[in-house]
Amino acid sequence: MAKRVWVWTEVTDNAPHRGSLELLTLARALGTAEAVVLGPADADALASIGNHGAAVIHHGDDARYAEYLAEPQAATLATMAGADAPDIILFSSTPSARDVVSRLVAKLDVGIIANATDVAYDGDDLRVTVPWGAETTGTVTLNGSKPHLVQLRPKAFAAEEVGGQAEVKAVDVAIDDSTLRTRVVENVVEASEGPNLEDAAIIVSGGRGLGQPENYALVEELAKTLGGAPGATRAIVDAGWVPYSHQVGQTGKTVKPTLYVACGISGAIQHIAGMKGSKYIVAINRDPDAPIFELADLGIVGDVLTVVPKLTEQLRNS
Amino acid sequence: MKIVVCAKHVPDPNMPMEVDTGTKRLKRNPAQSILDPSDEFGIEIALQIVEKDGGEVVVLTMGPAAAEDALRRAMAMGAGRAIHIIDDALAGSDALGTAKALAAAIKAEEPDMVICAVESTDAYTGMVPGALAELLDLPQVTFARSLAVDGGAVSIQRATESGYQTVQAQLPALVTVTASVAEPRYPSFKLMMQAKKKPVDARDTGALGVDAGAVGESGAKEEVLTVELIREEKQGVKITDEGGDSVDQIVAYLKKIQVA
Numbered sequence: 292m293a294k295r296v297w298v299w300t301e302v303t304d305n306a307p308h309r310g311s312l313e314l315l316t317l318a319r320a321l322g323t324a325e326a327v328v329l330g331p332a333d334a335d336a337l338a339s340i341g342n343h344g345a346a347v348i349h350h351g352d353d354a355r356y357a358e359y360l361a362e363p364q365a366a367t368l369a370t371m372a373g374a375d376a377p378d379i380i381l382f383s384s385t386p387s388a389r390d391v392v393s394r395l396v397a398k399l400d401v402g403i404i405a406n407a408t409d410v411a412y413d414g415d416d417l418r419v420t421v422p423w424g425a426e427t428t429g430t431v432t433l434n435g436s437k438p439h440l441v442q443l444r445p446k447a448f449a450a451e452e453v454g455g456q457a458e459v460k461a462v463d464v465a466i467d468d469s470t471l472r473t474r475v476v477e478n479v480v481e482a483s484e485g486p487n488l489e490d491a492a493i494i495v496s497g498g499r500g501l502g503q504p505e506n507y508a509l510v511e512e513l514a515k516t517l518g519g520a521p522g523a524t525r526a527i528v529d530a531g532w533v534p535y536s537h538q539v540g541q542t543g544k545t546v547k548p549t550l551y552v553a554c555g556i557s558g559a560i561q562h563i564a565g566m567k568g569s570k571y572i573v574a575i576n577r578d579p580d581a582p583i584f585e586l587a588d589l590g591i592v593g594d595v596l597t598v599v600p601k602l603t604e605q606l607r608n609s
Numbered sequence: 610m611k612i613v614v615c616a617k618h619v620p621d622p623n624m625p626m627e628v629d630t631g632t633k634r635l636k637r638n639p640a641q642s643i644l645d646p647s648d649e650f651g652i653e654i655a656l657q658i659v660e661k662d663g664g665e666v667v668v669l670t671m672g673p674a675a676a677e678d679a680l681r682r683a684m685a686m687g688a689g690r691a692i693h694i695i696d697d698a699l700a701g702s703d704a705l706g707t708a709k710a711l712a713a714a715i716k717a718e719e720p721d722m723v724i725c726a727v728e729s730t731d732a733y734t735g736m737v738p739g740a741l742a743e744l745l746d747l748p749q750v751t752f753a754r755s756l757a758v759d760g761g762a763v764s765i766q767r768a769t770e771s772g773y774q775t776v777q778a779q780l781p782a783l784v785t786v787t788a789s790v791a792e793p794r795y796p797s798f799k800l801m802m803q804a805k806k807k808p809v810d811a812r813d814t815g816a817l818g819v820d821a822g823a824v825g826e827s828g829a830k831e832e833v834l835t836v837e838l839i840r841e842e843k844q845g846v847k848i849t850d851e852g853g854d855s856v857d858q859i860v861a862y863l864k865k866i867q868v869a
Contacts, residue, residue: 295765360767360776362748386752386769392694394749395741396705402830403704405734418834423635427628428837435830472748473778476764481772493868515869530787535754535768542787549646550868559622561733572867573859575850584847590861593850601853605860606869 294412294574295377297349297438299368300340302332307340309489310383312450315344317410318381319453325349325377326457329364330356341457343450351462352422355471358557361390362470365554369398370464379410379417382442384545400489402433403440406541406564408447422564445489445545446568481534486520488537493519494548496539496566497527500555500576500595504532509599511542516606522546524562540565555595558583575599610664610758612655612690613720615711615741616648618672618679619731634701635731639675644682647726648791651786655724656687656794658758665689667718671699671710677809685796685804692718696813701826704732706738710824713817715745722763723783727752742783750776754789811823 296318299547301308309506311326315370318324319582324356326345328337331354349371356364368391372380380395380508382388396403409420419441421429433439488494495517497510507527514521519609522544523537541561551569556562558581567586574587584590620635627636655666668683669677671694680691694710702710715723723745728735742749753765754773763782764801767774768789796804814821822828848855863869 294818325623360749360751365743386681386767389735390739390749394743397708397740397743400705403736404831405736423628426838428839429633430835432832432834433830434832441696473750473776475774475776477775479772479774525788531789536771540705542727549868550863573862579849584845587845587847589859590845590847591850591855591859592847593855597853598850598855602859605856609860609869
């Protein structure tokens with residue numbers, strides 16, 4: 292039987308999050324796709340969500356949803372699901388979705404699966420695909436009451452424009468003042484140069500093997516020469532070499548470029564989770580036993596500080 | 610100021626992760642397990658707050674006997690005491706079951722702040738902190754890349770996909786921290802010796818008043834049906850570079866795949 296599927300849809304500055312739109316593709320395949328939008332969203336944003344396949348949009352337009360972190364959203368979702376539980380609620384893997392769904396799971400006392408890449412039903416039984424590390428895939432189900440909650444990695448599905456129009460229903464749950472405890476005081480966008488990491492066909496990423504923060508410039512130059520975007524591992528983002536917006540991996544961005552060049556990256560599981568969908572992988576690393584070489588189509592055991600500048604120079608001259 | 614920091618004993622992330630296809634669980638070898646490196650950042654910032662404002666840092670873990678090593682490490686960094694939730698009934702707990710046990714232990718402590726890593730390095734679901742905040746009825750401020758406590762409030766810079774947000778909450782609150790929040794100290798030999806004598810309070814589900822049926826494998830709502838090895842034998846080429854002599858081959862490869 293077709294399932295009732297809600298997609299918690301994140302809208303920031305009237306732009307629906309791409310990860311949420313991707314999940315509408317999955318939701319349509321499973322059954323009736325309904326988007327839940329909590330916070331301000333204009334007519335264009337709602338039209339885009341309908342165009343991506345939501346039959347219904349449950350819209351709570353109270354601006355306070357955007358002014359406070361997860362609590363009012365989780366409370367409203369719990370009330371909505373308590374009154375009219377769908378089979379499943381899908382969340383994309385973003386920081387905000389994680390905040391909301393992790394509180395919701397405790398409110399509803401239901402099951403949650405995070406980091407999933409696919410959802411299917413075998414009759415009434417849920418089947419969720421979860422990759423573990425680089426070499427194992429699990430099939431997981433949830434028991435217990437509904438809704439079941441699943442958080443999916445971005446780029447597991449393509450966002451498809453299907454030309455639909457959604458019926459918009461107002462969410463009539465009032466915000467409880469007791470949930471207004473964590474206030475967002477300021478939003479700061481940190482500009483990054485060059486093509487967007489998630490859209491780039493070529494990504495050149497750097498890791499600890501670069502040795503010094505200054506050497507990240509070698510990664511940027513190679514990326515620029517190839518017309519790609521520079522990326523980074525969690526280690527060098529944490530060390531403050533580059534902003535978080537550059538981070539590829541489990542807690543950063545999931546990317547699927549045509550070419551991924553890994554410079555001085557050993558291949559920690561978290562990083563691999565974010566880049567292993569790349570079509571071609573070239574890795575340059577001094578350690579011949581680095582796990583990244585197991586993924587690489589072309590592996591260069593060598594010094595990034597020698598190889599990368601020479602490579603950039605030769606590409607410029609050719 | 611009393612701060613409880615949640616910590617986990619995890620397989621060394623520098624070793625390859627293996628899943629036992631029989632038990633369908635992560636293979637855990639205590640000899641190759643360590644205090645989760647992501648937890649060291651929370652311990653460090655907690656110590657810095659207490660060193661400035663006074664108070665105590667209590668480190669909390671749930672796990673088998675070997676997990677005490679993680680607590681000793683945290684106490685060697687400076688945590689004053691530890692709570693170890695240890696009970697066979699907890700084996701196989703999912704994120705919510707884990708949060709239920711941790712919440713029971715934290716509730717008894719009545720801390721001003723609870724600090725967790727954004728996610729553990731082994732399971733990396735990131736679901737425990739939010740569930741914990743909900744069960745404790747605390748506000749949560751998450752993904753902190755910096756953290757400041759002023760009077761009765763906590764203020765953080767919260768890492769977002771495009772930059773950061775400044776987020777504030779009144780204490781008591783739960784905070785999740787990223788590695789940017791503080792550079793962990795390295796314990797001296799003397800502190801490591803002292804940590805061996807610091808108290809570890811062991812508690813089971815009975816002592817915590819947790820229903821054993823709501824946690825562990827029996828309480829878990831998640832059930833792993835199958836685990837498959839998908840080791841792809843990629844027919845990659847590996848060459849050793851001498852002074853940049855591999856560059857021609859890289860350029861040839863980029864031309865072959867039509868990106869250069």
